[in-house]
Amino acid sequence: MTETDLPTVAVVGPGAIGTTVAVALHEGGAAPFVAGRTARTELRLDVGGSVVVAPVPVRTDPDDAPGAVDLVVLAVKATQNPDAAPWLGRLCRPGTVVCVLQNGVEQRQAVAPLAPGATVVPAVVWFPAERLPDATVRLLADPRLTLPDGPGSDVVVRALQGSRCVVGTTSGFVSDAWRKLLQNAAAGLMALTGRRSGVFARDDVGALTLAYLRECLAVARAEGADLGEGEPQRVLDAFRGAPPERGTSILADREAGRPLEWDVRNGVVRRLGRAHGIPTPISDVLVPLLAATSDGPG
Secondary structure (H helix, E strand, O other), X not given: OOOOOOOOEEEEOOOHHHHHHHHHHHHOOOOOEEEOOOOEOOEEEEEOOEEEEEOOOEEOOHHHOOOOOOEEEEOOOHHHHHHHHHXXXXXXXXXXXXXXXXXXXXXXXXXXXXXXXXXXXXXEEOOOEEEOOOOOEEEOOOOEEEEEOOOOHHHHHHHHOOOOOEEEEEOOHHHHHHHHHXXXXXXXXXXXXXXXXXXXXXXXXXXXXXXXXXXXXXXHHHOOOOOOOOXXXXXXXXXXXXXXXXXXXXHHHHHHOOOOOHHHHHHHHHHHHHHHOOOOHHHHXXXXXXXXHHHOOO
């Protein structure tokens, strides 16, 4: 592959985010191979009421993989990484770039053992999308990704250059990753209450959210994130400014009876807080409740 060639690309996980990126790759001429759990003949993306149909089949058998590719976009939930391992084994070689579109701040540690020799590039996903019952994905904002400056990011930029999905790189990736994690951590309250964004309008929930986010902020700073004192209020204001019926992926997973990403979104704050000697009293309550909501028993 030269610097002017489009890389060969596979997308593993055609959910809401994976479908959006796969359609963007298709529109840009990258012809992605798409791997998922349910076979389909096409991908459908609803953009402002207009449906884009990409004739990209979804394959379900890792034996159908085309061999190693230049770039794998891993868009499964963190809880599904073990299921993606057979695909990574067939699609990766030393030098393959694996761009991880997952929540959390530990993507490299989680994915590198599944793709030996590959270059793992974490990404911050800044756009919401939702999967409809007919498998069409409704895009709710312009798609945008942020990657760290460093090896492999240039391959992702080149694959999506000129597409509807904007990709930026930054030397401040740690700060951006934790900024997004604060959002995700607070959204755990939606999974616990079974309520959508409107729940943050309550004064008591707002006060709890701010206290929790200040706890998260202390851990983020200990991890090297450059986030200001106003970050917790910004996150709360964003939830309060969203349509009250707006959901989140961890709430959708609870409603569907799927395992929750409680560890990468919430448990990580408690774990890293302990490593830094930072008290996390709110996490100490929320994390076991989220874990029990996800995994039981009972």
